[in-house]
Amino acid sequence: MSSEKTYVHQSLAQSIIDHDIDTLFGLMGDGNLFMVNHYVRACGGTFVPAAYEGSSILMAQAYTHVSGKIGVATVTHGPALTNCVTALVEGARGHVPMVLFAGDTPVIQPQNLQNIDQREVVRMTGVGFEQVRSTSTVTEDVANAFYRARLERRPIVLNMPADFMWEETTHKKKVFAVFDTPSYVPEGAGLDEAIGVIAAAKRPVVLAGAGAAKAQSQLIKLADRLQAPLATTLKAKGLFNDHPYDMGIFGTLSTDAAYDLIDKSDCVIAFGTSLHSFTTDKGKLMKDKRVVQINDNAAEIGKNYHPDAALIADAGLSADNIIYWLDEADIPPSGFTDELEAGALAVHQPNRSEKAGEGFVDFVRSLDRLEEALPKDRILATDGGRFMTEVWCRISVPHPRQFLVTVNFGSIGLGLQEAIGAAFAEPDSPVVLFTGDGGFMMGGVNEFNTAVRLKQDLIVIVCNDSAYGAEHIQFVDRSMNPGLSEFEWPSFADVATALGGKGITVRSDEDLESAIKAVKTRTKPLLIELRLDPNQVPRMRA
Template identity: 75%
Template sequence: MDGKTYTYQSIARAVLDQGIDTMFGLMGDANLFMVDHYVRNCGATFVPVSYEGSAVLMALAYSHVSGKMGVATVTHGPALTNCVTALTEGARGHIPMVLLAGDTPVMTPQNLQNIDQRELVKVTGAGFEQMRSAGTAAHDVAHAFFRARVEKRPIVLNMPADFMWQEAVHETKTFKAFKAPAYVPEGDDLDEAVGMIASARRPIILAGGGAVEARDKLVQLADRLEAPLATTLKAKGLFNDHPFNMDIFGTLSTPAAYEVIAKSDCLVCFGTSLHHFTTDRGALMKGKRIVQVNDTVTEVSKNFHADAALVADAGLTAGNIVYWLDEAEIPASGFTRELDMAALTAHPPARATTAKDGFVNFVHALDRLEEILPQNRILATDGGRFMTEVWCRITVPDPKSFLVTANFGSIGLGLQEALGAGFAAPNRPVVLFTGDGGFMMGGINEFNTAVRMKQDLVVIVCNDSAYGAEHIQFLDRSMDPGLAMFDWPSFADVATALGVKGVTVRSADELEAAIVEIENRTTPLLIELRLDPNDVPRMRI
């Protein structure tokens, strides 16, 4: 090199300046020199993917599991259009990450790959940041990171290719993100909320993904009220060790828990937008007072209009409510004394013998896998009709160890997020449950990445040889489901062909043999559960 500093070098150093030493991506003419410098000169790690959208998904999972910023990079045009679904998934999940996207040279608008990248990004709900010049590259990278943190969504930094070999003067830039919690409300709204809680005889404390950091304060409030605790899907595992943990609230509750929720007279909801899966389309809200606390004003009354709504920090507000309950000497509700928690949280078991020849009973398989999968696992799930039983029956250590790729309703995103989680927590095993359609759509190409990168990954393919949701709809209308059926290749054989272990499970006995393989694994492992498409539980959403 000639001793000069070029823009591609400044961009790579700027990412490292943010404390990020792992980047996911696929190289092209607009980002290859930046990636090369990031690896060879900055000593960082680059994880090459097979498909551009995979890089974004891996970065999203990396952010969620590690708490650090996930970073991905792709080149321009079709590379960015291949990221649309992944960016939408991240934006709707409020997951911060930065995508360094090349752009076609400003001076060659006739470039075949030219597209209005700002407009493309806009429709996904992600943010767009334009790199202004070679001289502002480091500042623009730092500002993209800042925006991702405070806006809680993906930010795409647009990098024109013709900037890369322009000279730059690198200056380390970092912008501190605001961490002060939202205010504690005062006045009539707070008085009204406290009054509803104080008068409740059967209150429940509900925590969503936005209240995970407030766990201890929510437990304090629940104990003060003698109220059970529950979570939305995204906060699954938050109250694992609490004696009055009802687990997931809503359509995924056990029948017994659903009955208790229906009897409740007050729900105190923290960090949740009260999605219609959580409320069972409003059915679980009837006959009770609803107090909603959320630090994001757009999430308050987004899906349901509460009786009292506070735009505030979850932990500070929970503590404040306890203070006023004590000041007014409000007695505890005693609700938890009425509850049989073992019965409340028990999902109906299955018998292995109910499956037809050539198939394994899905619920039995889940119950056995729950018993033997590594306890310190990270759990990732793809989309599909199998997923709700997985969410209910497979536990997680905490919400950060749980990846739900259902923010946009897409299938085919789970394997990529599982890989990102593996890089975020390299000393922990990752378990992915995916359907056959999802694995074929987005998993099979990146399973090769798992093999190349030697990930500690267990992939469980729930293969009913169908697109399950469509199969159900055809049957519900007494129509032939044949168009929703597929004769896939053996996924276990595909795994074996890629150089790792693949196991097919067609019976309870073969399931036990697969369990031995889980315990003895030394490489990524794929287990193919062969399921009867007419004997898979319906989705509970």
């Protein structure tokens, strides 16, 4: 379709293909159905129909994270867009580049029942807004939305008036290049200061955030040159899995051994992280040590913690550069790792709690058993809830790209939707989701059947303590009746079976072993419901 008369809805669909996007998530309505139809029937694209509009946004965000391509979703106008608000904020807070093709009510129908100022709705979520300005600018407007998503590292909503769809236009492929050559710091006072801090360190630690995930090999070389242990933020979990001096997650989620080691260190070299308060434990872990922060986004430097030295530069190039200057100056290794036991820093202690009460399983012991039994090549997704921190600590991932954290906005109920999107990005990998009972009721029930319809290899583990955990804790801490935070839910295992999957309830260690056997023989989406005592679930680590 090149330089020939066509309709706007056809040009929009072709523009998505022009950007090498073969998967579109969404829910159809009168503002986008003709575009979706052309995308599938004429362009050969795959359309993934969600049950709820906001779900399609989350699916696209997960697709972005796992595939590295721009995730794309589409919804119609009015209430369809307002149903996306939480998901859009999640994407904005998580700096996820994606494009949402949103229909808009016809310009000539201001009294349309579903009319709303969509620009204002989008603006307050923190995502970007791009308007299809006319029938003659369609391909340019689409290209600009994709360009901005990559450049601004956030979702962009492309607003499409419904009355444009059957107007004629001329389609001409248009894709804007994003100039993202890594930045380099060959010289200057900032580099000298950073090198000086690192050279003087006797007990350095190399810390990687999600922004440094592509620099794995360079950071390992730097750590080995310094004889320094390695650690990651939560979102970079799994980056250094095979290194003997991997400490795991740095901060409030550290093992006891890693936390003590960080406390004894004298220098933290942080790549690709904004040094969130959970990472620094509200600054406590940075006390009495010097901090060098390297990030290619200037806005992240000093955002949460002010370092002693900083470089606005690419993580991998900077690591190589630091090694070069250390070698030039004949700086000896620190010898820090000589004091450490290889392979021992990232291991959380096994559970030593009493046997769980009748009808319940011990949560931590169940997690340790599931870590042994779940597929190793998994993608791990986690919903929000008090269960999540123990999951983050005890369930491993092959690489940060295969780990989805859905709490950038502190919401619950977003996990299953992202699990579905991740499965489309990497269809040969099983997806494991840990969710709570409240989160599954809020966002999981309405999309579990979507996974069934799509025949996905999905394992959902519902941590069911029959309560909203954070609220339950607050009532109990004040010696108040927690009854208002407790719920009598239906059997999630029965719900999963009714929706076309397979559900198993786990109330004992024997039930758990039966569920693990079902994991090995699964042929459809599987839901394992762990029945937990709300008074025995560990508190969130913070």
